[in-house]
Each structure stands twice: as structure tokens, then as C-alpha cells.
Amino acid sequence: MLIDLHSHTNESDGSDSPSELIDIARRTQVGILAITDHDTFAGYDRALSAARDAGIELICGIEISAKLQGHSSHLLGYFTKTDELSGFREWIKQLQVSRRERNVRLAARLRELGMNITIEEAEARGRALTGRPHFAQILVEKGYAPTMQRAFDDYLDESAPGYVYRNEPEFFDAVQKIRQAGGVASLAHPIRLKCDVQPALPEMVESGLNAIEAYHSDHSPEDTQLYLSLANRYGLLRTGGSDFHGTTKPDVELGTGRGGNLHVPREVVHELKAASS
Numbered sequence: 081m082l083i084d085l086h087s088h089t090n091e092s093d094g095s096d097s098p099s100e101l102i103d104i105a106r107r108t109q110v111g112i113l114a115i116t117d118h119d120t121f122a123g124y125d126r127a128l129s130a131a132r133d134a135g136i137e138l139i140c141g142i143e144i145s146a147k148l149q150g151h152s153s154h155l156l157g158y159f160t161k162t163d164e165l166s167g168f169r170e171w172i173k174q175l176q177v178s179r180r181e182r183n184v185r186l187a188a189r190l191r192e193l194g195m196n197i198t199i200e201e202a203e204a205r206g207r208a209l210t211g212r213p214h215f216a217q218i219l220v221e222k223g224y225a226p227t228m229q230r231a232f233d234d235y236l237d238e239s240a241p242g243y244v245y246r247n248e249p250e251f252f253d254a255v256q257k258i259r260q261a262g263g264v265a266s267l268a269h270p271i272r273l274k275c276d277v278q279p280a281l282p283e284m285v286e287s288g289l290n291a292i293e294a295y296h297s298d299h300s301p302e303d304t305q306l307y308l309s310l311a312n313r314y315g316l317l318r319t320g321g322s323d324f325h326g327t328t329k330p331d332v333e334l335g336t337g338r339g340g341n342l343h344v345p346r347e348v349v350h351e352l353k354a355a356s357s
């Protein structure tokens with residue numbers, strides 16, 4: 081049985097519906113799955129009954145975009161008690177409002193740059209959560225960029241001309257919100273941080289961060305070893321997952337990552353449950 085604690089549905093920027101994702105988990109022998117859509121629980125909520133039917137243990141998760149040292153970074157939240165989340169669910173509604181407001185400006189900015197693109201087209205793809213990857217898909221389909229990556233590099237990346245500011249929550253606030261709701265707060269794919277992880281960690285831990293995503297399909301074995309040793313040093317829980325997005329990231333497989341480079345050990349789940357129960 082495989083474990084995967086990082087996956088996306090088409091309620092955010094994955095390509096599979098919640099029930100399709102459960103079906104993939106069943107076929108690939110993922111027995112414990114966390115759905116961690118960006119800024120929404122909609123995918124988790126909709127997958128619950130299919131997971132129950134398939135005998136898959138579904139863990140409630142979320143991936144929050146938050147500002148850290150001026151850059152957007154990702155924070156995972158895991159909740160084993162889901163009946164006390166009403167306050168947290170109210171808080172993430174604000175994230176959706178700031179995202180919608182950003183998306184309206186992003187569409188306008190891309191039109192300014194000469195592209196024929198509307199907010200309605202992007203939102204038609206985003207369901208619960210429209211993000212820059214949906215804009216990137218449209219730019220590719222309309223021939224403005226040859227690939228999703230080029231759409232980011234040339235237009236959508238923080239350093240590119242189409243980038244518009246988004247009012248994201250502060251990283252430390254997001255950590256506290258997750259912890260106050262009884263969740264485990266895990267630093268997502270630390271390899272992608274724009275700042276050095278080692279000097280940044282003490283302050284994160286002080287603010288309540290209590291886990292680090294040591295296992296991820298973007299991590300080399302050496303990266304994973306480094307993050308495991310940091311987990312050890314700072315008393316953090318370890319989490320891990322593929323970051324499966326379906327056809328949006330076709331080289332990443334549920335449960336096993338890129339070319340089989342992911343293996344999330346069982347103790348990770350035991351420790352996660354012990355810490356948040």
C-alpha cells in the first residue's frame with residue numbers, strides 16, 4: 081500500500097475530478113491519500129464519499145499560498161479532526177476573494193499586453209479556485225506561448241511582465257491559522273523556496289510551523305536527507321507526497337512521484353495522527 085499526502089483535484093489546478101482522483105488512487109494502490117488543493121477544501125469535501133466506497137483513507141489537507149520574505153510560498157495544512165474547521169473555512173473564503181480580485185487584474189494586464197483573454201474564460205476552468213496555471217493553459221491554447229512553462233517564464237512568473245500582485249496572507253499568520261484550527265502546518269516542497277531554508281527555519285518554527293515536506297517529487301535523495309535532518313534538528317514532523325496534478329503535470333504519478341522517486345513511509349502518517357489528535 082502506498083501513501084501520498086500531497087495531491088490536487090480540478091477544484092484547484094489539478095486535472096482530475098475528486099472522484100477520478102480517488103479512482104486513480106485505487107488503481108495505483110494508494111491507500112492513504114491527502115487532498116491538498118490550493119486554498120480550498122472543495123476537492124476533499126467532494127471526494128469523501130468516493131474514498132469511503134473505495135476503502136481509501138482520505139486525509140483532509142490544504143495548500144495555502146502565503147508571502148514569505150516578499151515571495152509567494154506554499155504551506156500545507158493537515159487536519160485529522162474535521163468537525164472543528166468552521167473558523168478556518170471562513171478564513172479561507174477571504175483568500176478566495178483576494179484571488180478573484182487578483183485574477184480580474186491579471187486578465188486585464190494580459191489584455192494590455194495584447195492578448196485576447198477574459199476572466200470568464202479562466203474562471204470557467206478553475207471551479208473552486210482559479211489560479212495562474214489556468215491562465216497559462218489558455219495562453220498555450222491560444223498560441224501565445226508554446227508550453228505552460230514558457231507561459232509562466234514569459235508572462236506569468238513573478239519576474240515576468242504579466243505578473244500582478246496578489247494580497248496573500250503572511251506566512252506566519254497562515255501557520256498560526258492552521259495550528260489554531262488543530263492542524264499540522266508543513267513547509268511545502270522546501271526545494272522551491274526562494275530563500276535559503278536553513279536560516280529561515282528557526283523563525284518559522286517559533287511561529288508554530290511543526291512539519292516539513294521532506295518527501296516530494298521535486299526532491300533528490302540528497303534533498304530529502306537534508307530535510308529529514310532539519311526535521312530532526314528542529315523537532316518537526318515529516319510529511320510527503322507527489323504533488324500530483326494529473327495531466328497538468330504529466331510526469332508526476334500519484335503515490336510514486338517522478339519515475340518512482342517518491343516513497344512516503346508509514347510512520348509519517350502515524351506521527352501526523354499522533355500530533356493532531
Ligand code: AMP
Nearest residue numbers: 118145210211212213229232233237238
Ligand atoms: P497562483 O496561486 O494562482 O498565483 O498560481 C501559483 C501556481 O502557479 C503555483 O502553485 C505553481 O503551480 C504555478 N507557478 C507559479 N510560478 C511558476 C513558474 N515560474 N513556473 C511554473 N509554474 C509556476
Ligand code: FE
Nearest residue numbers: 088093118325
Ligand atoms: Fe498547483
Ligand code: FE
Nearest residue numbers: 143154268269
Ligand atoms: Fe505547491
Ligand code: ZN
Nearest residue numbers: 086088143323
Ligand atoms: Zn501542490
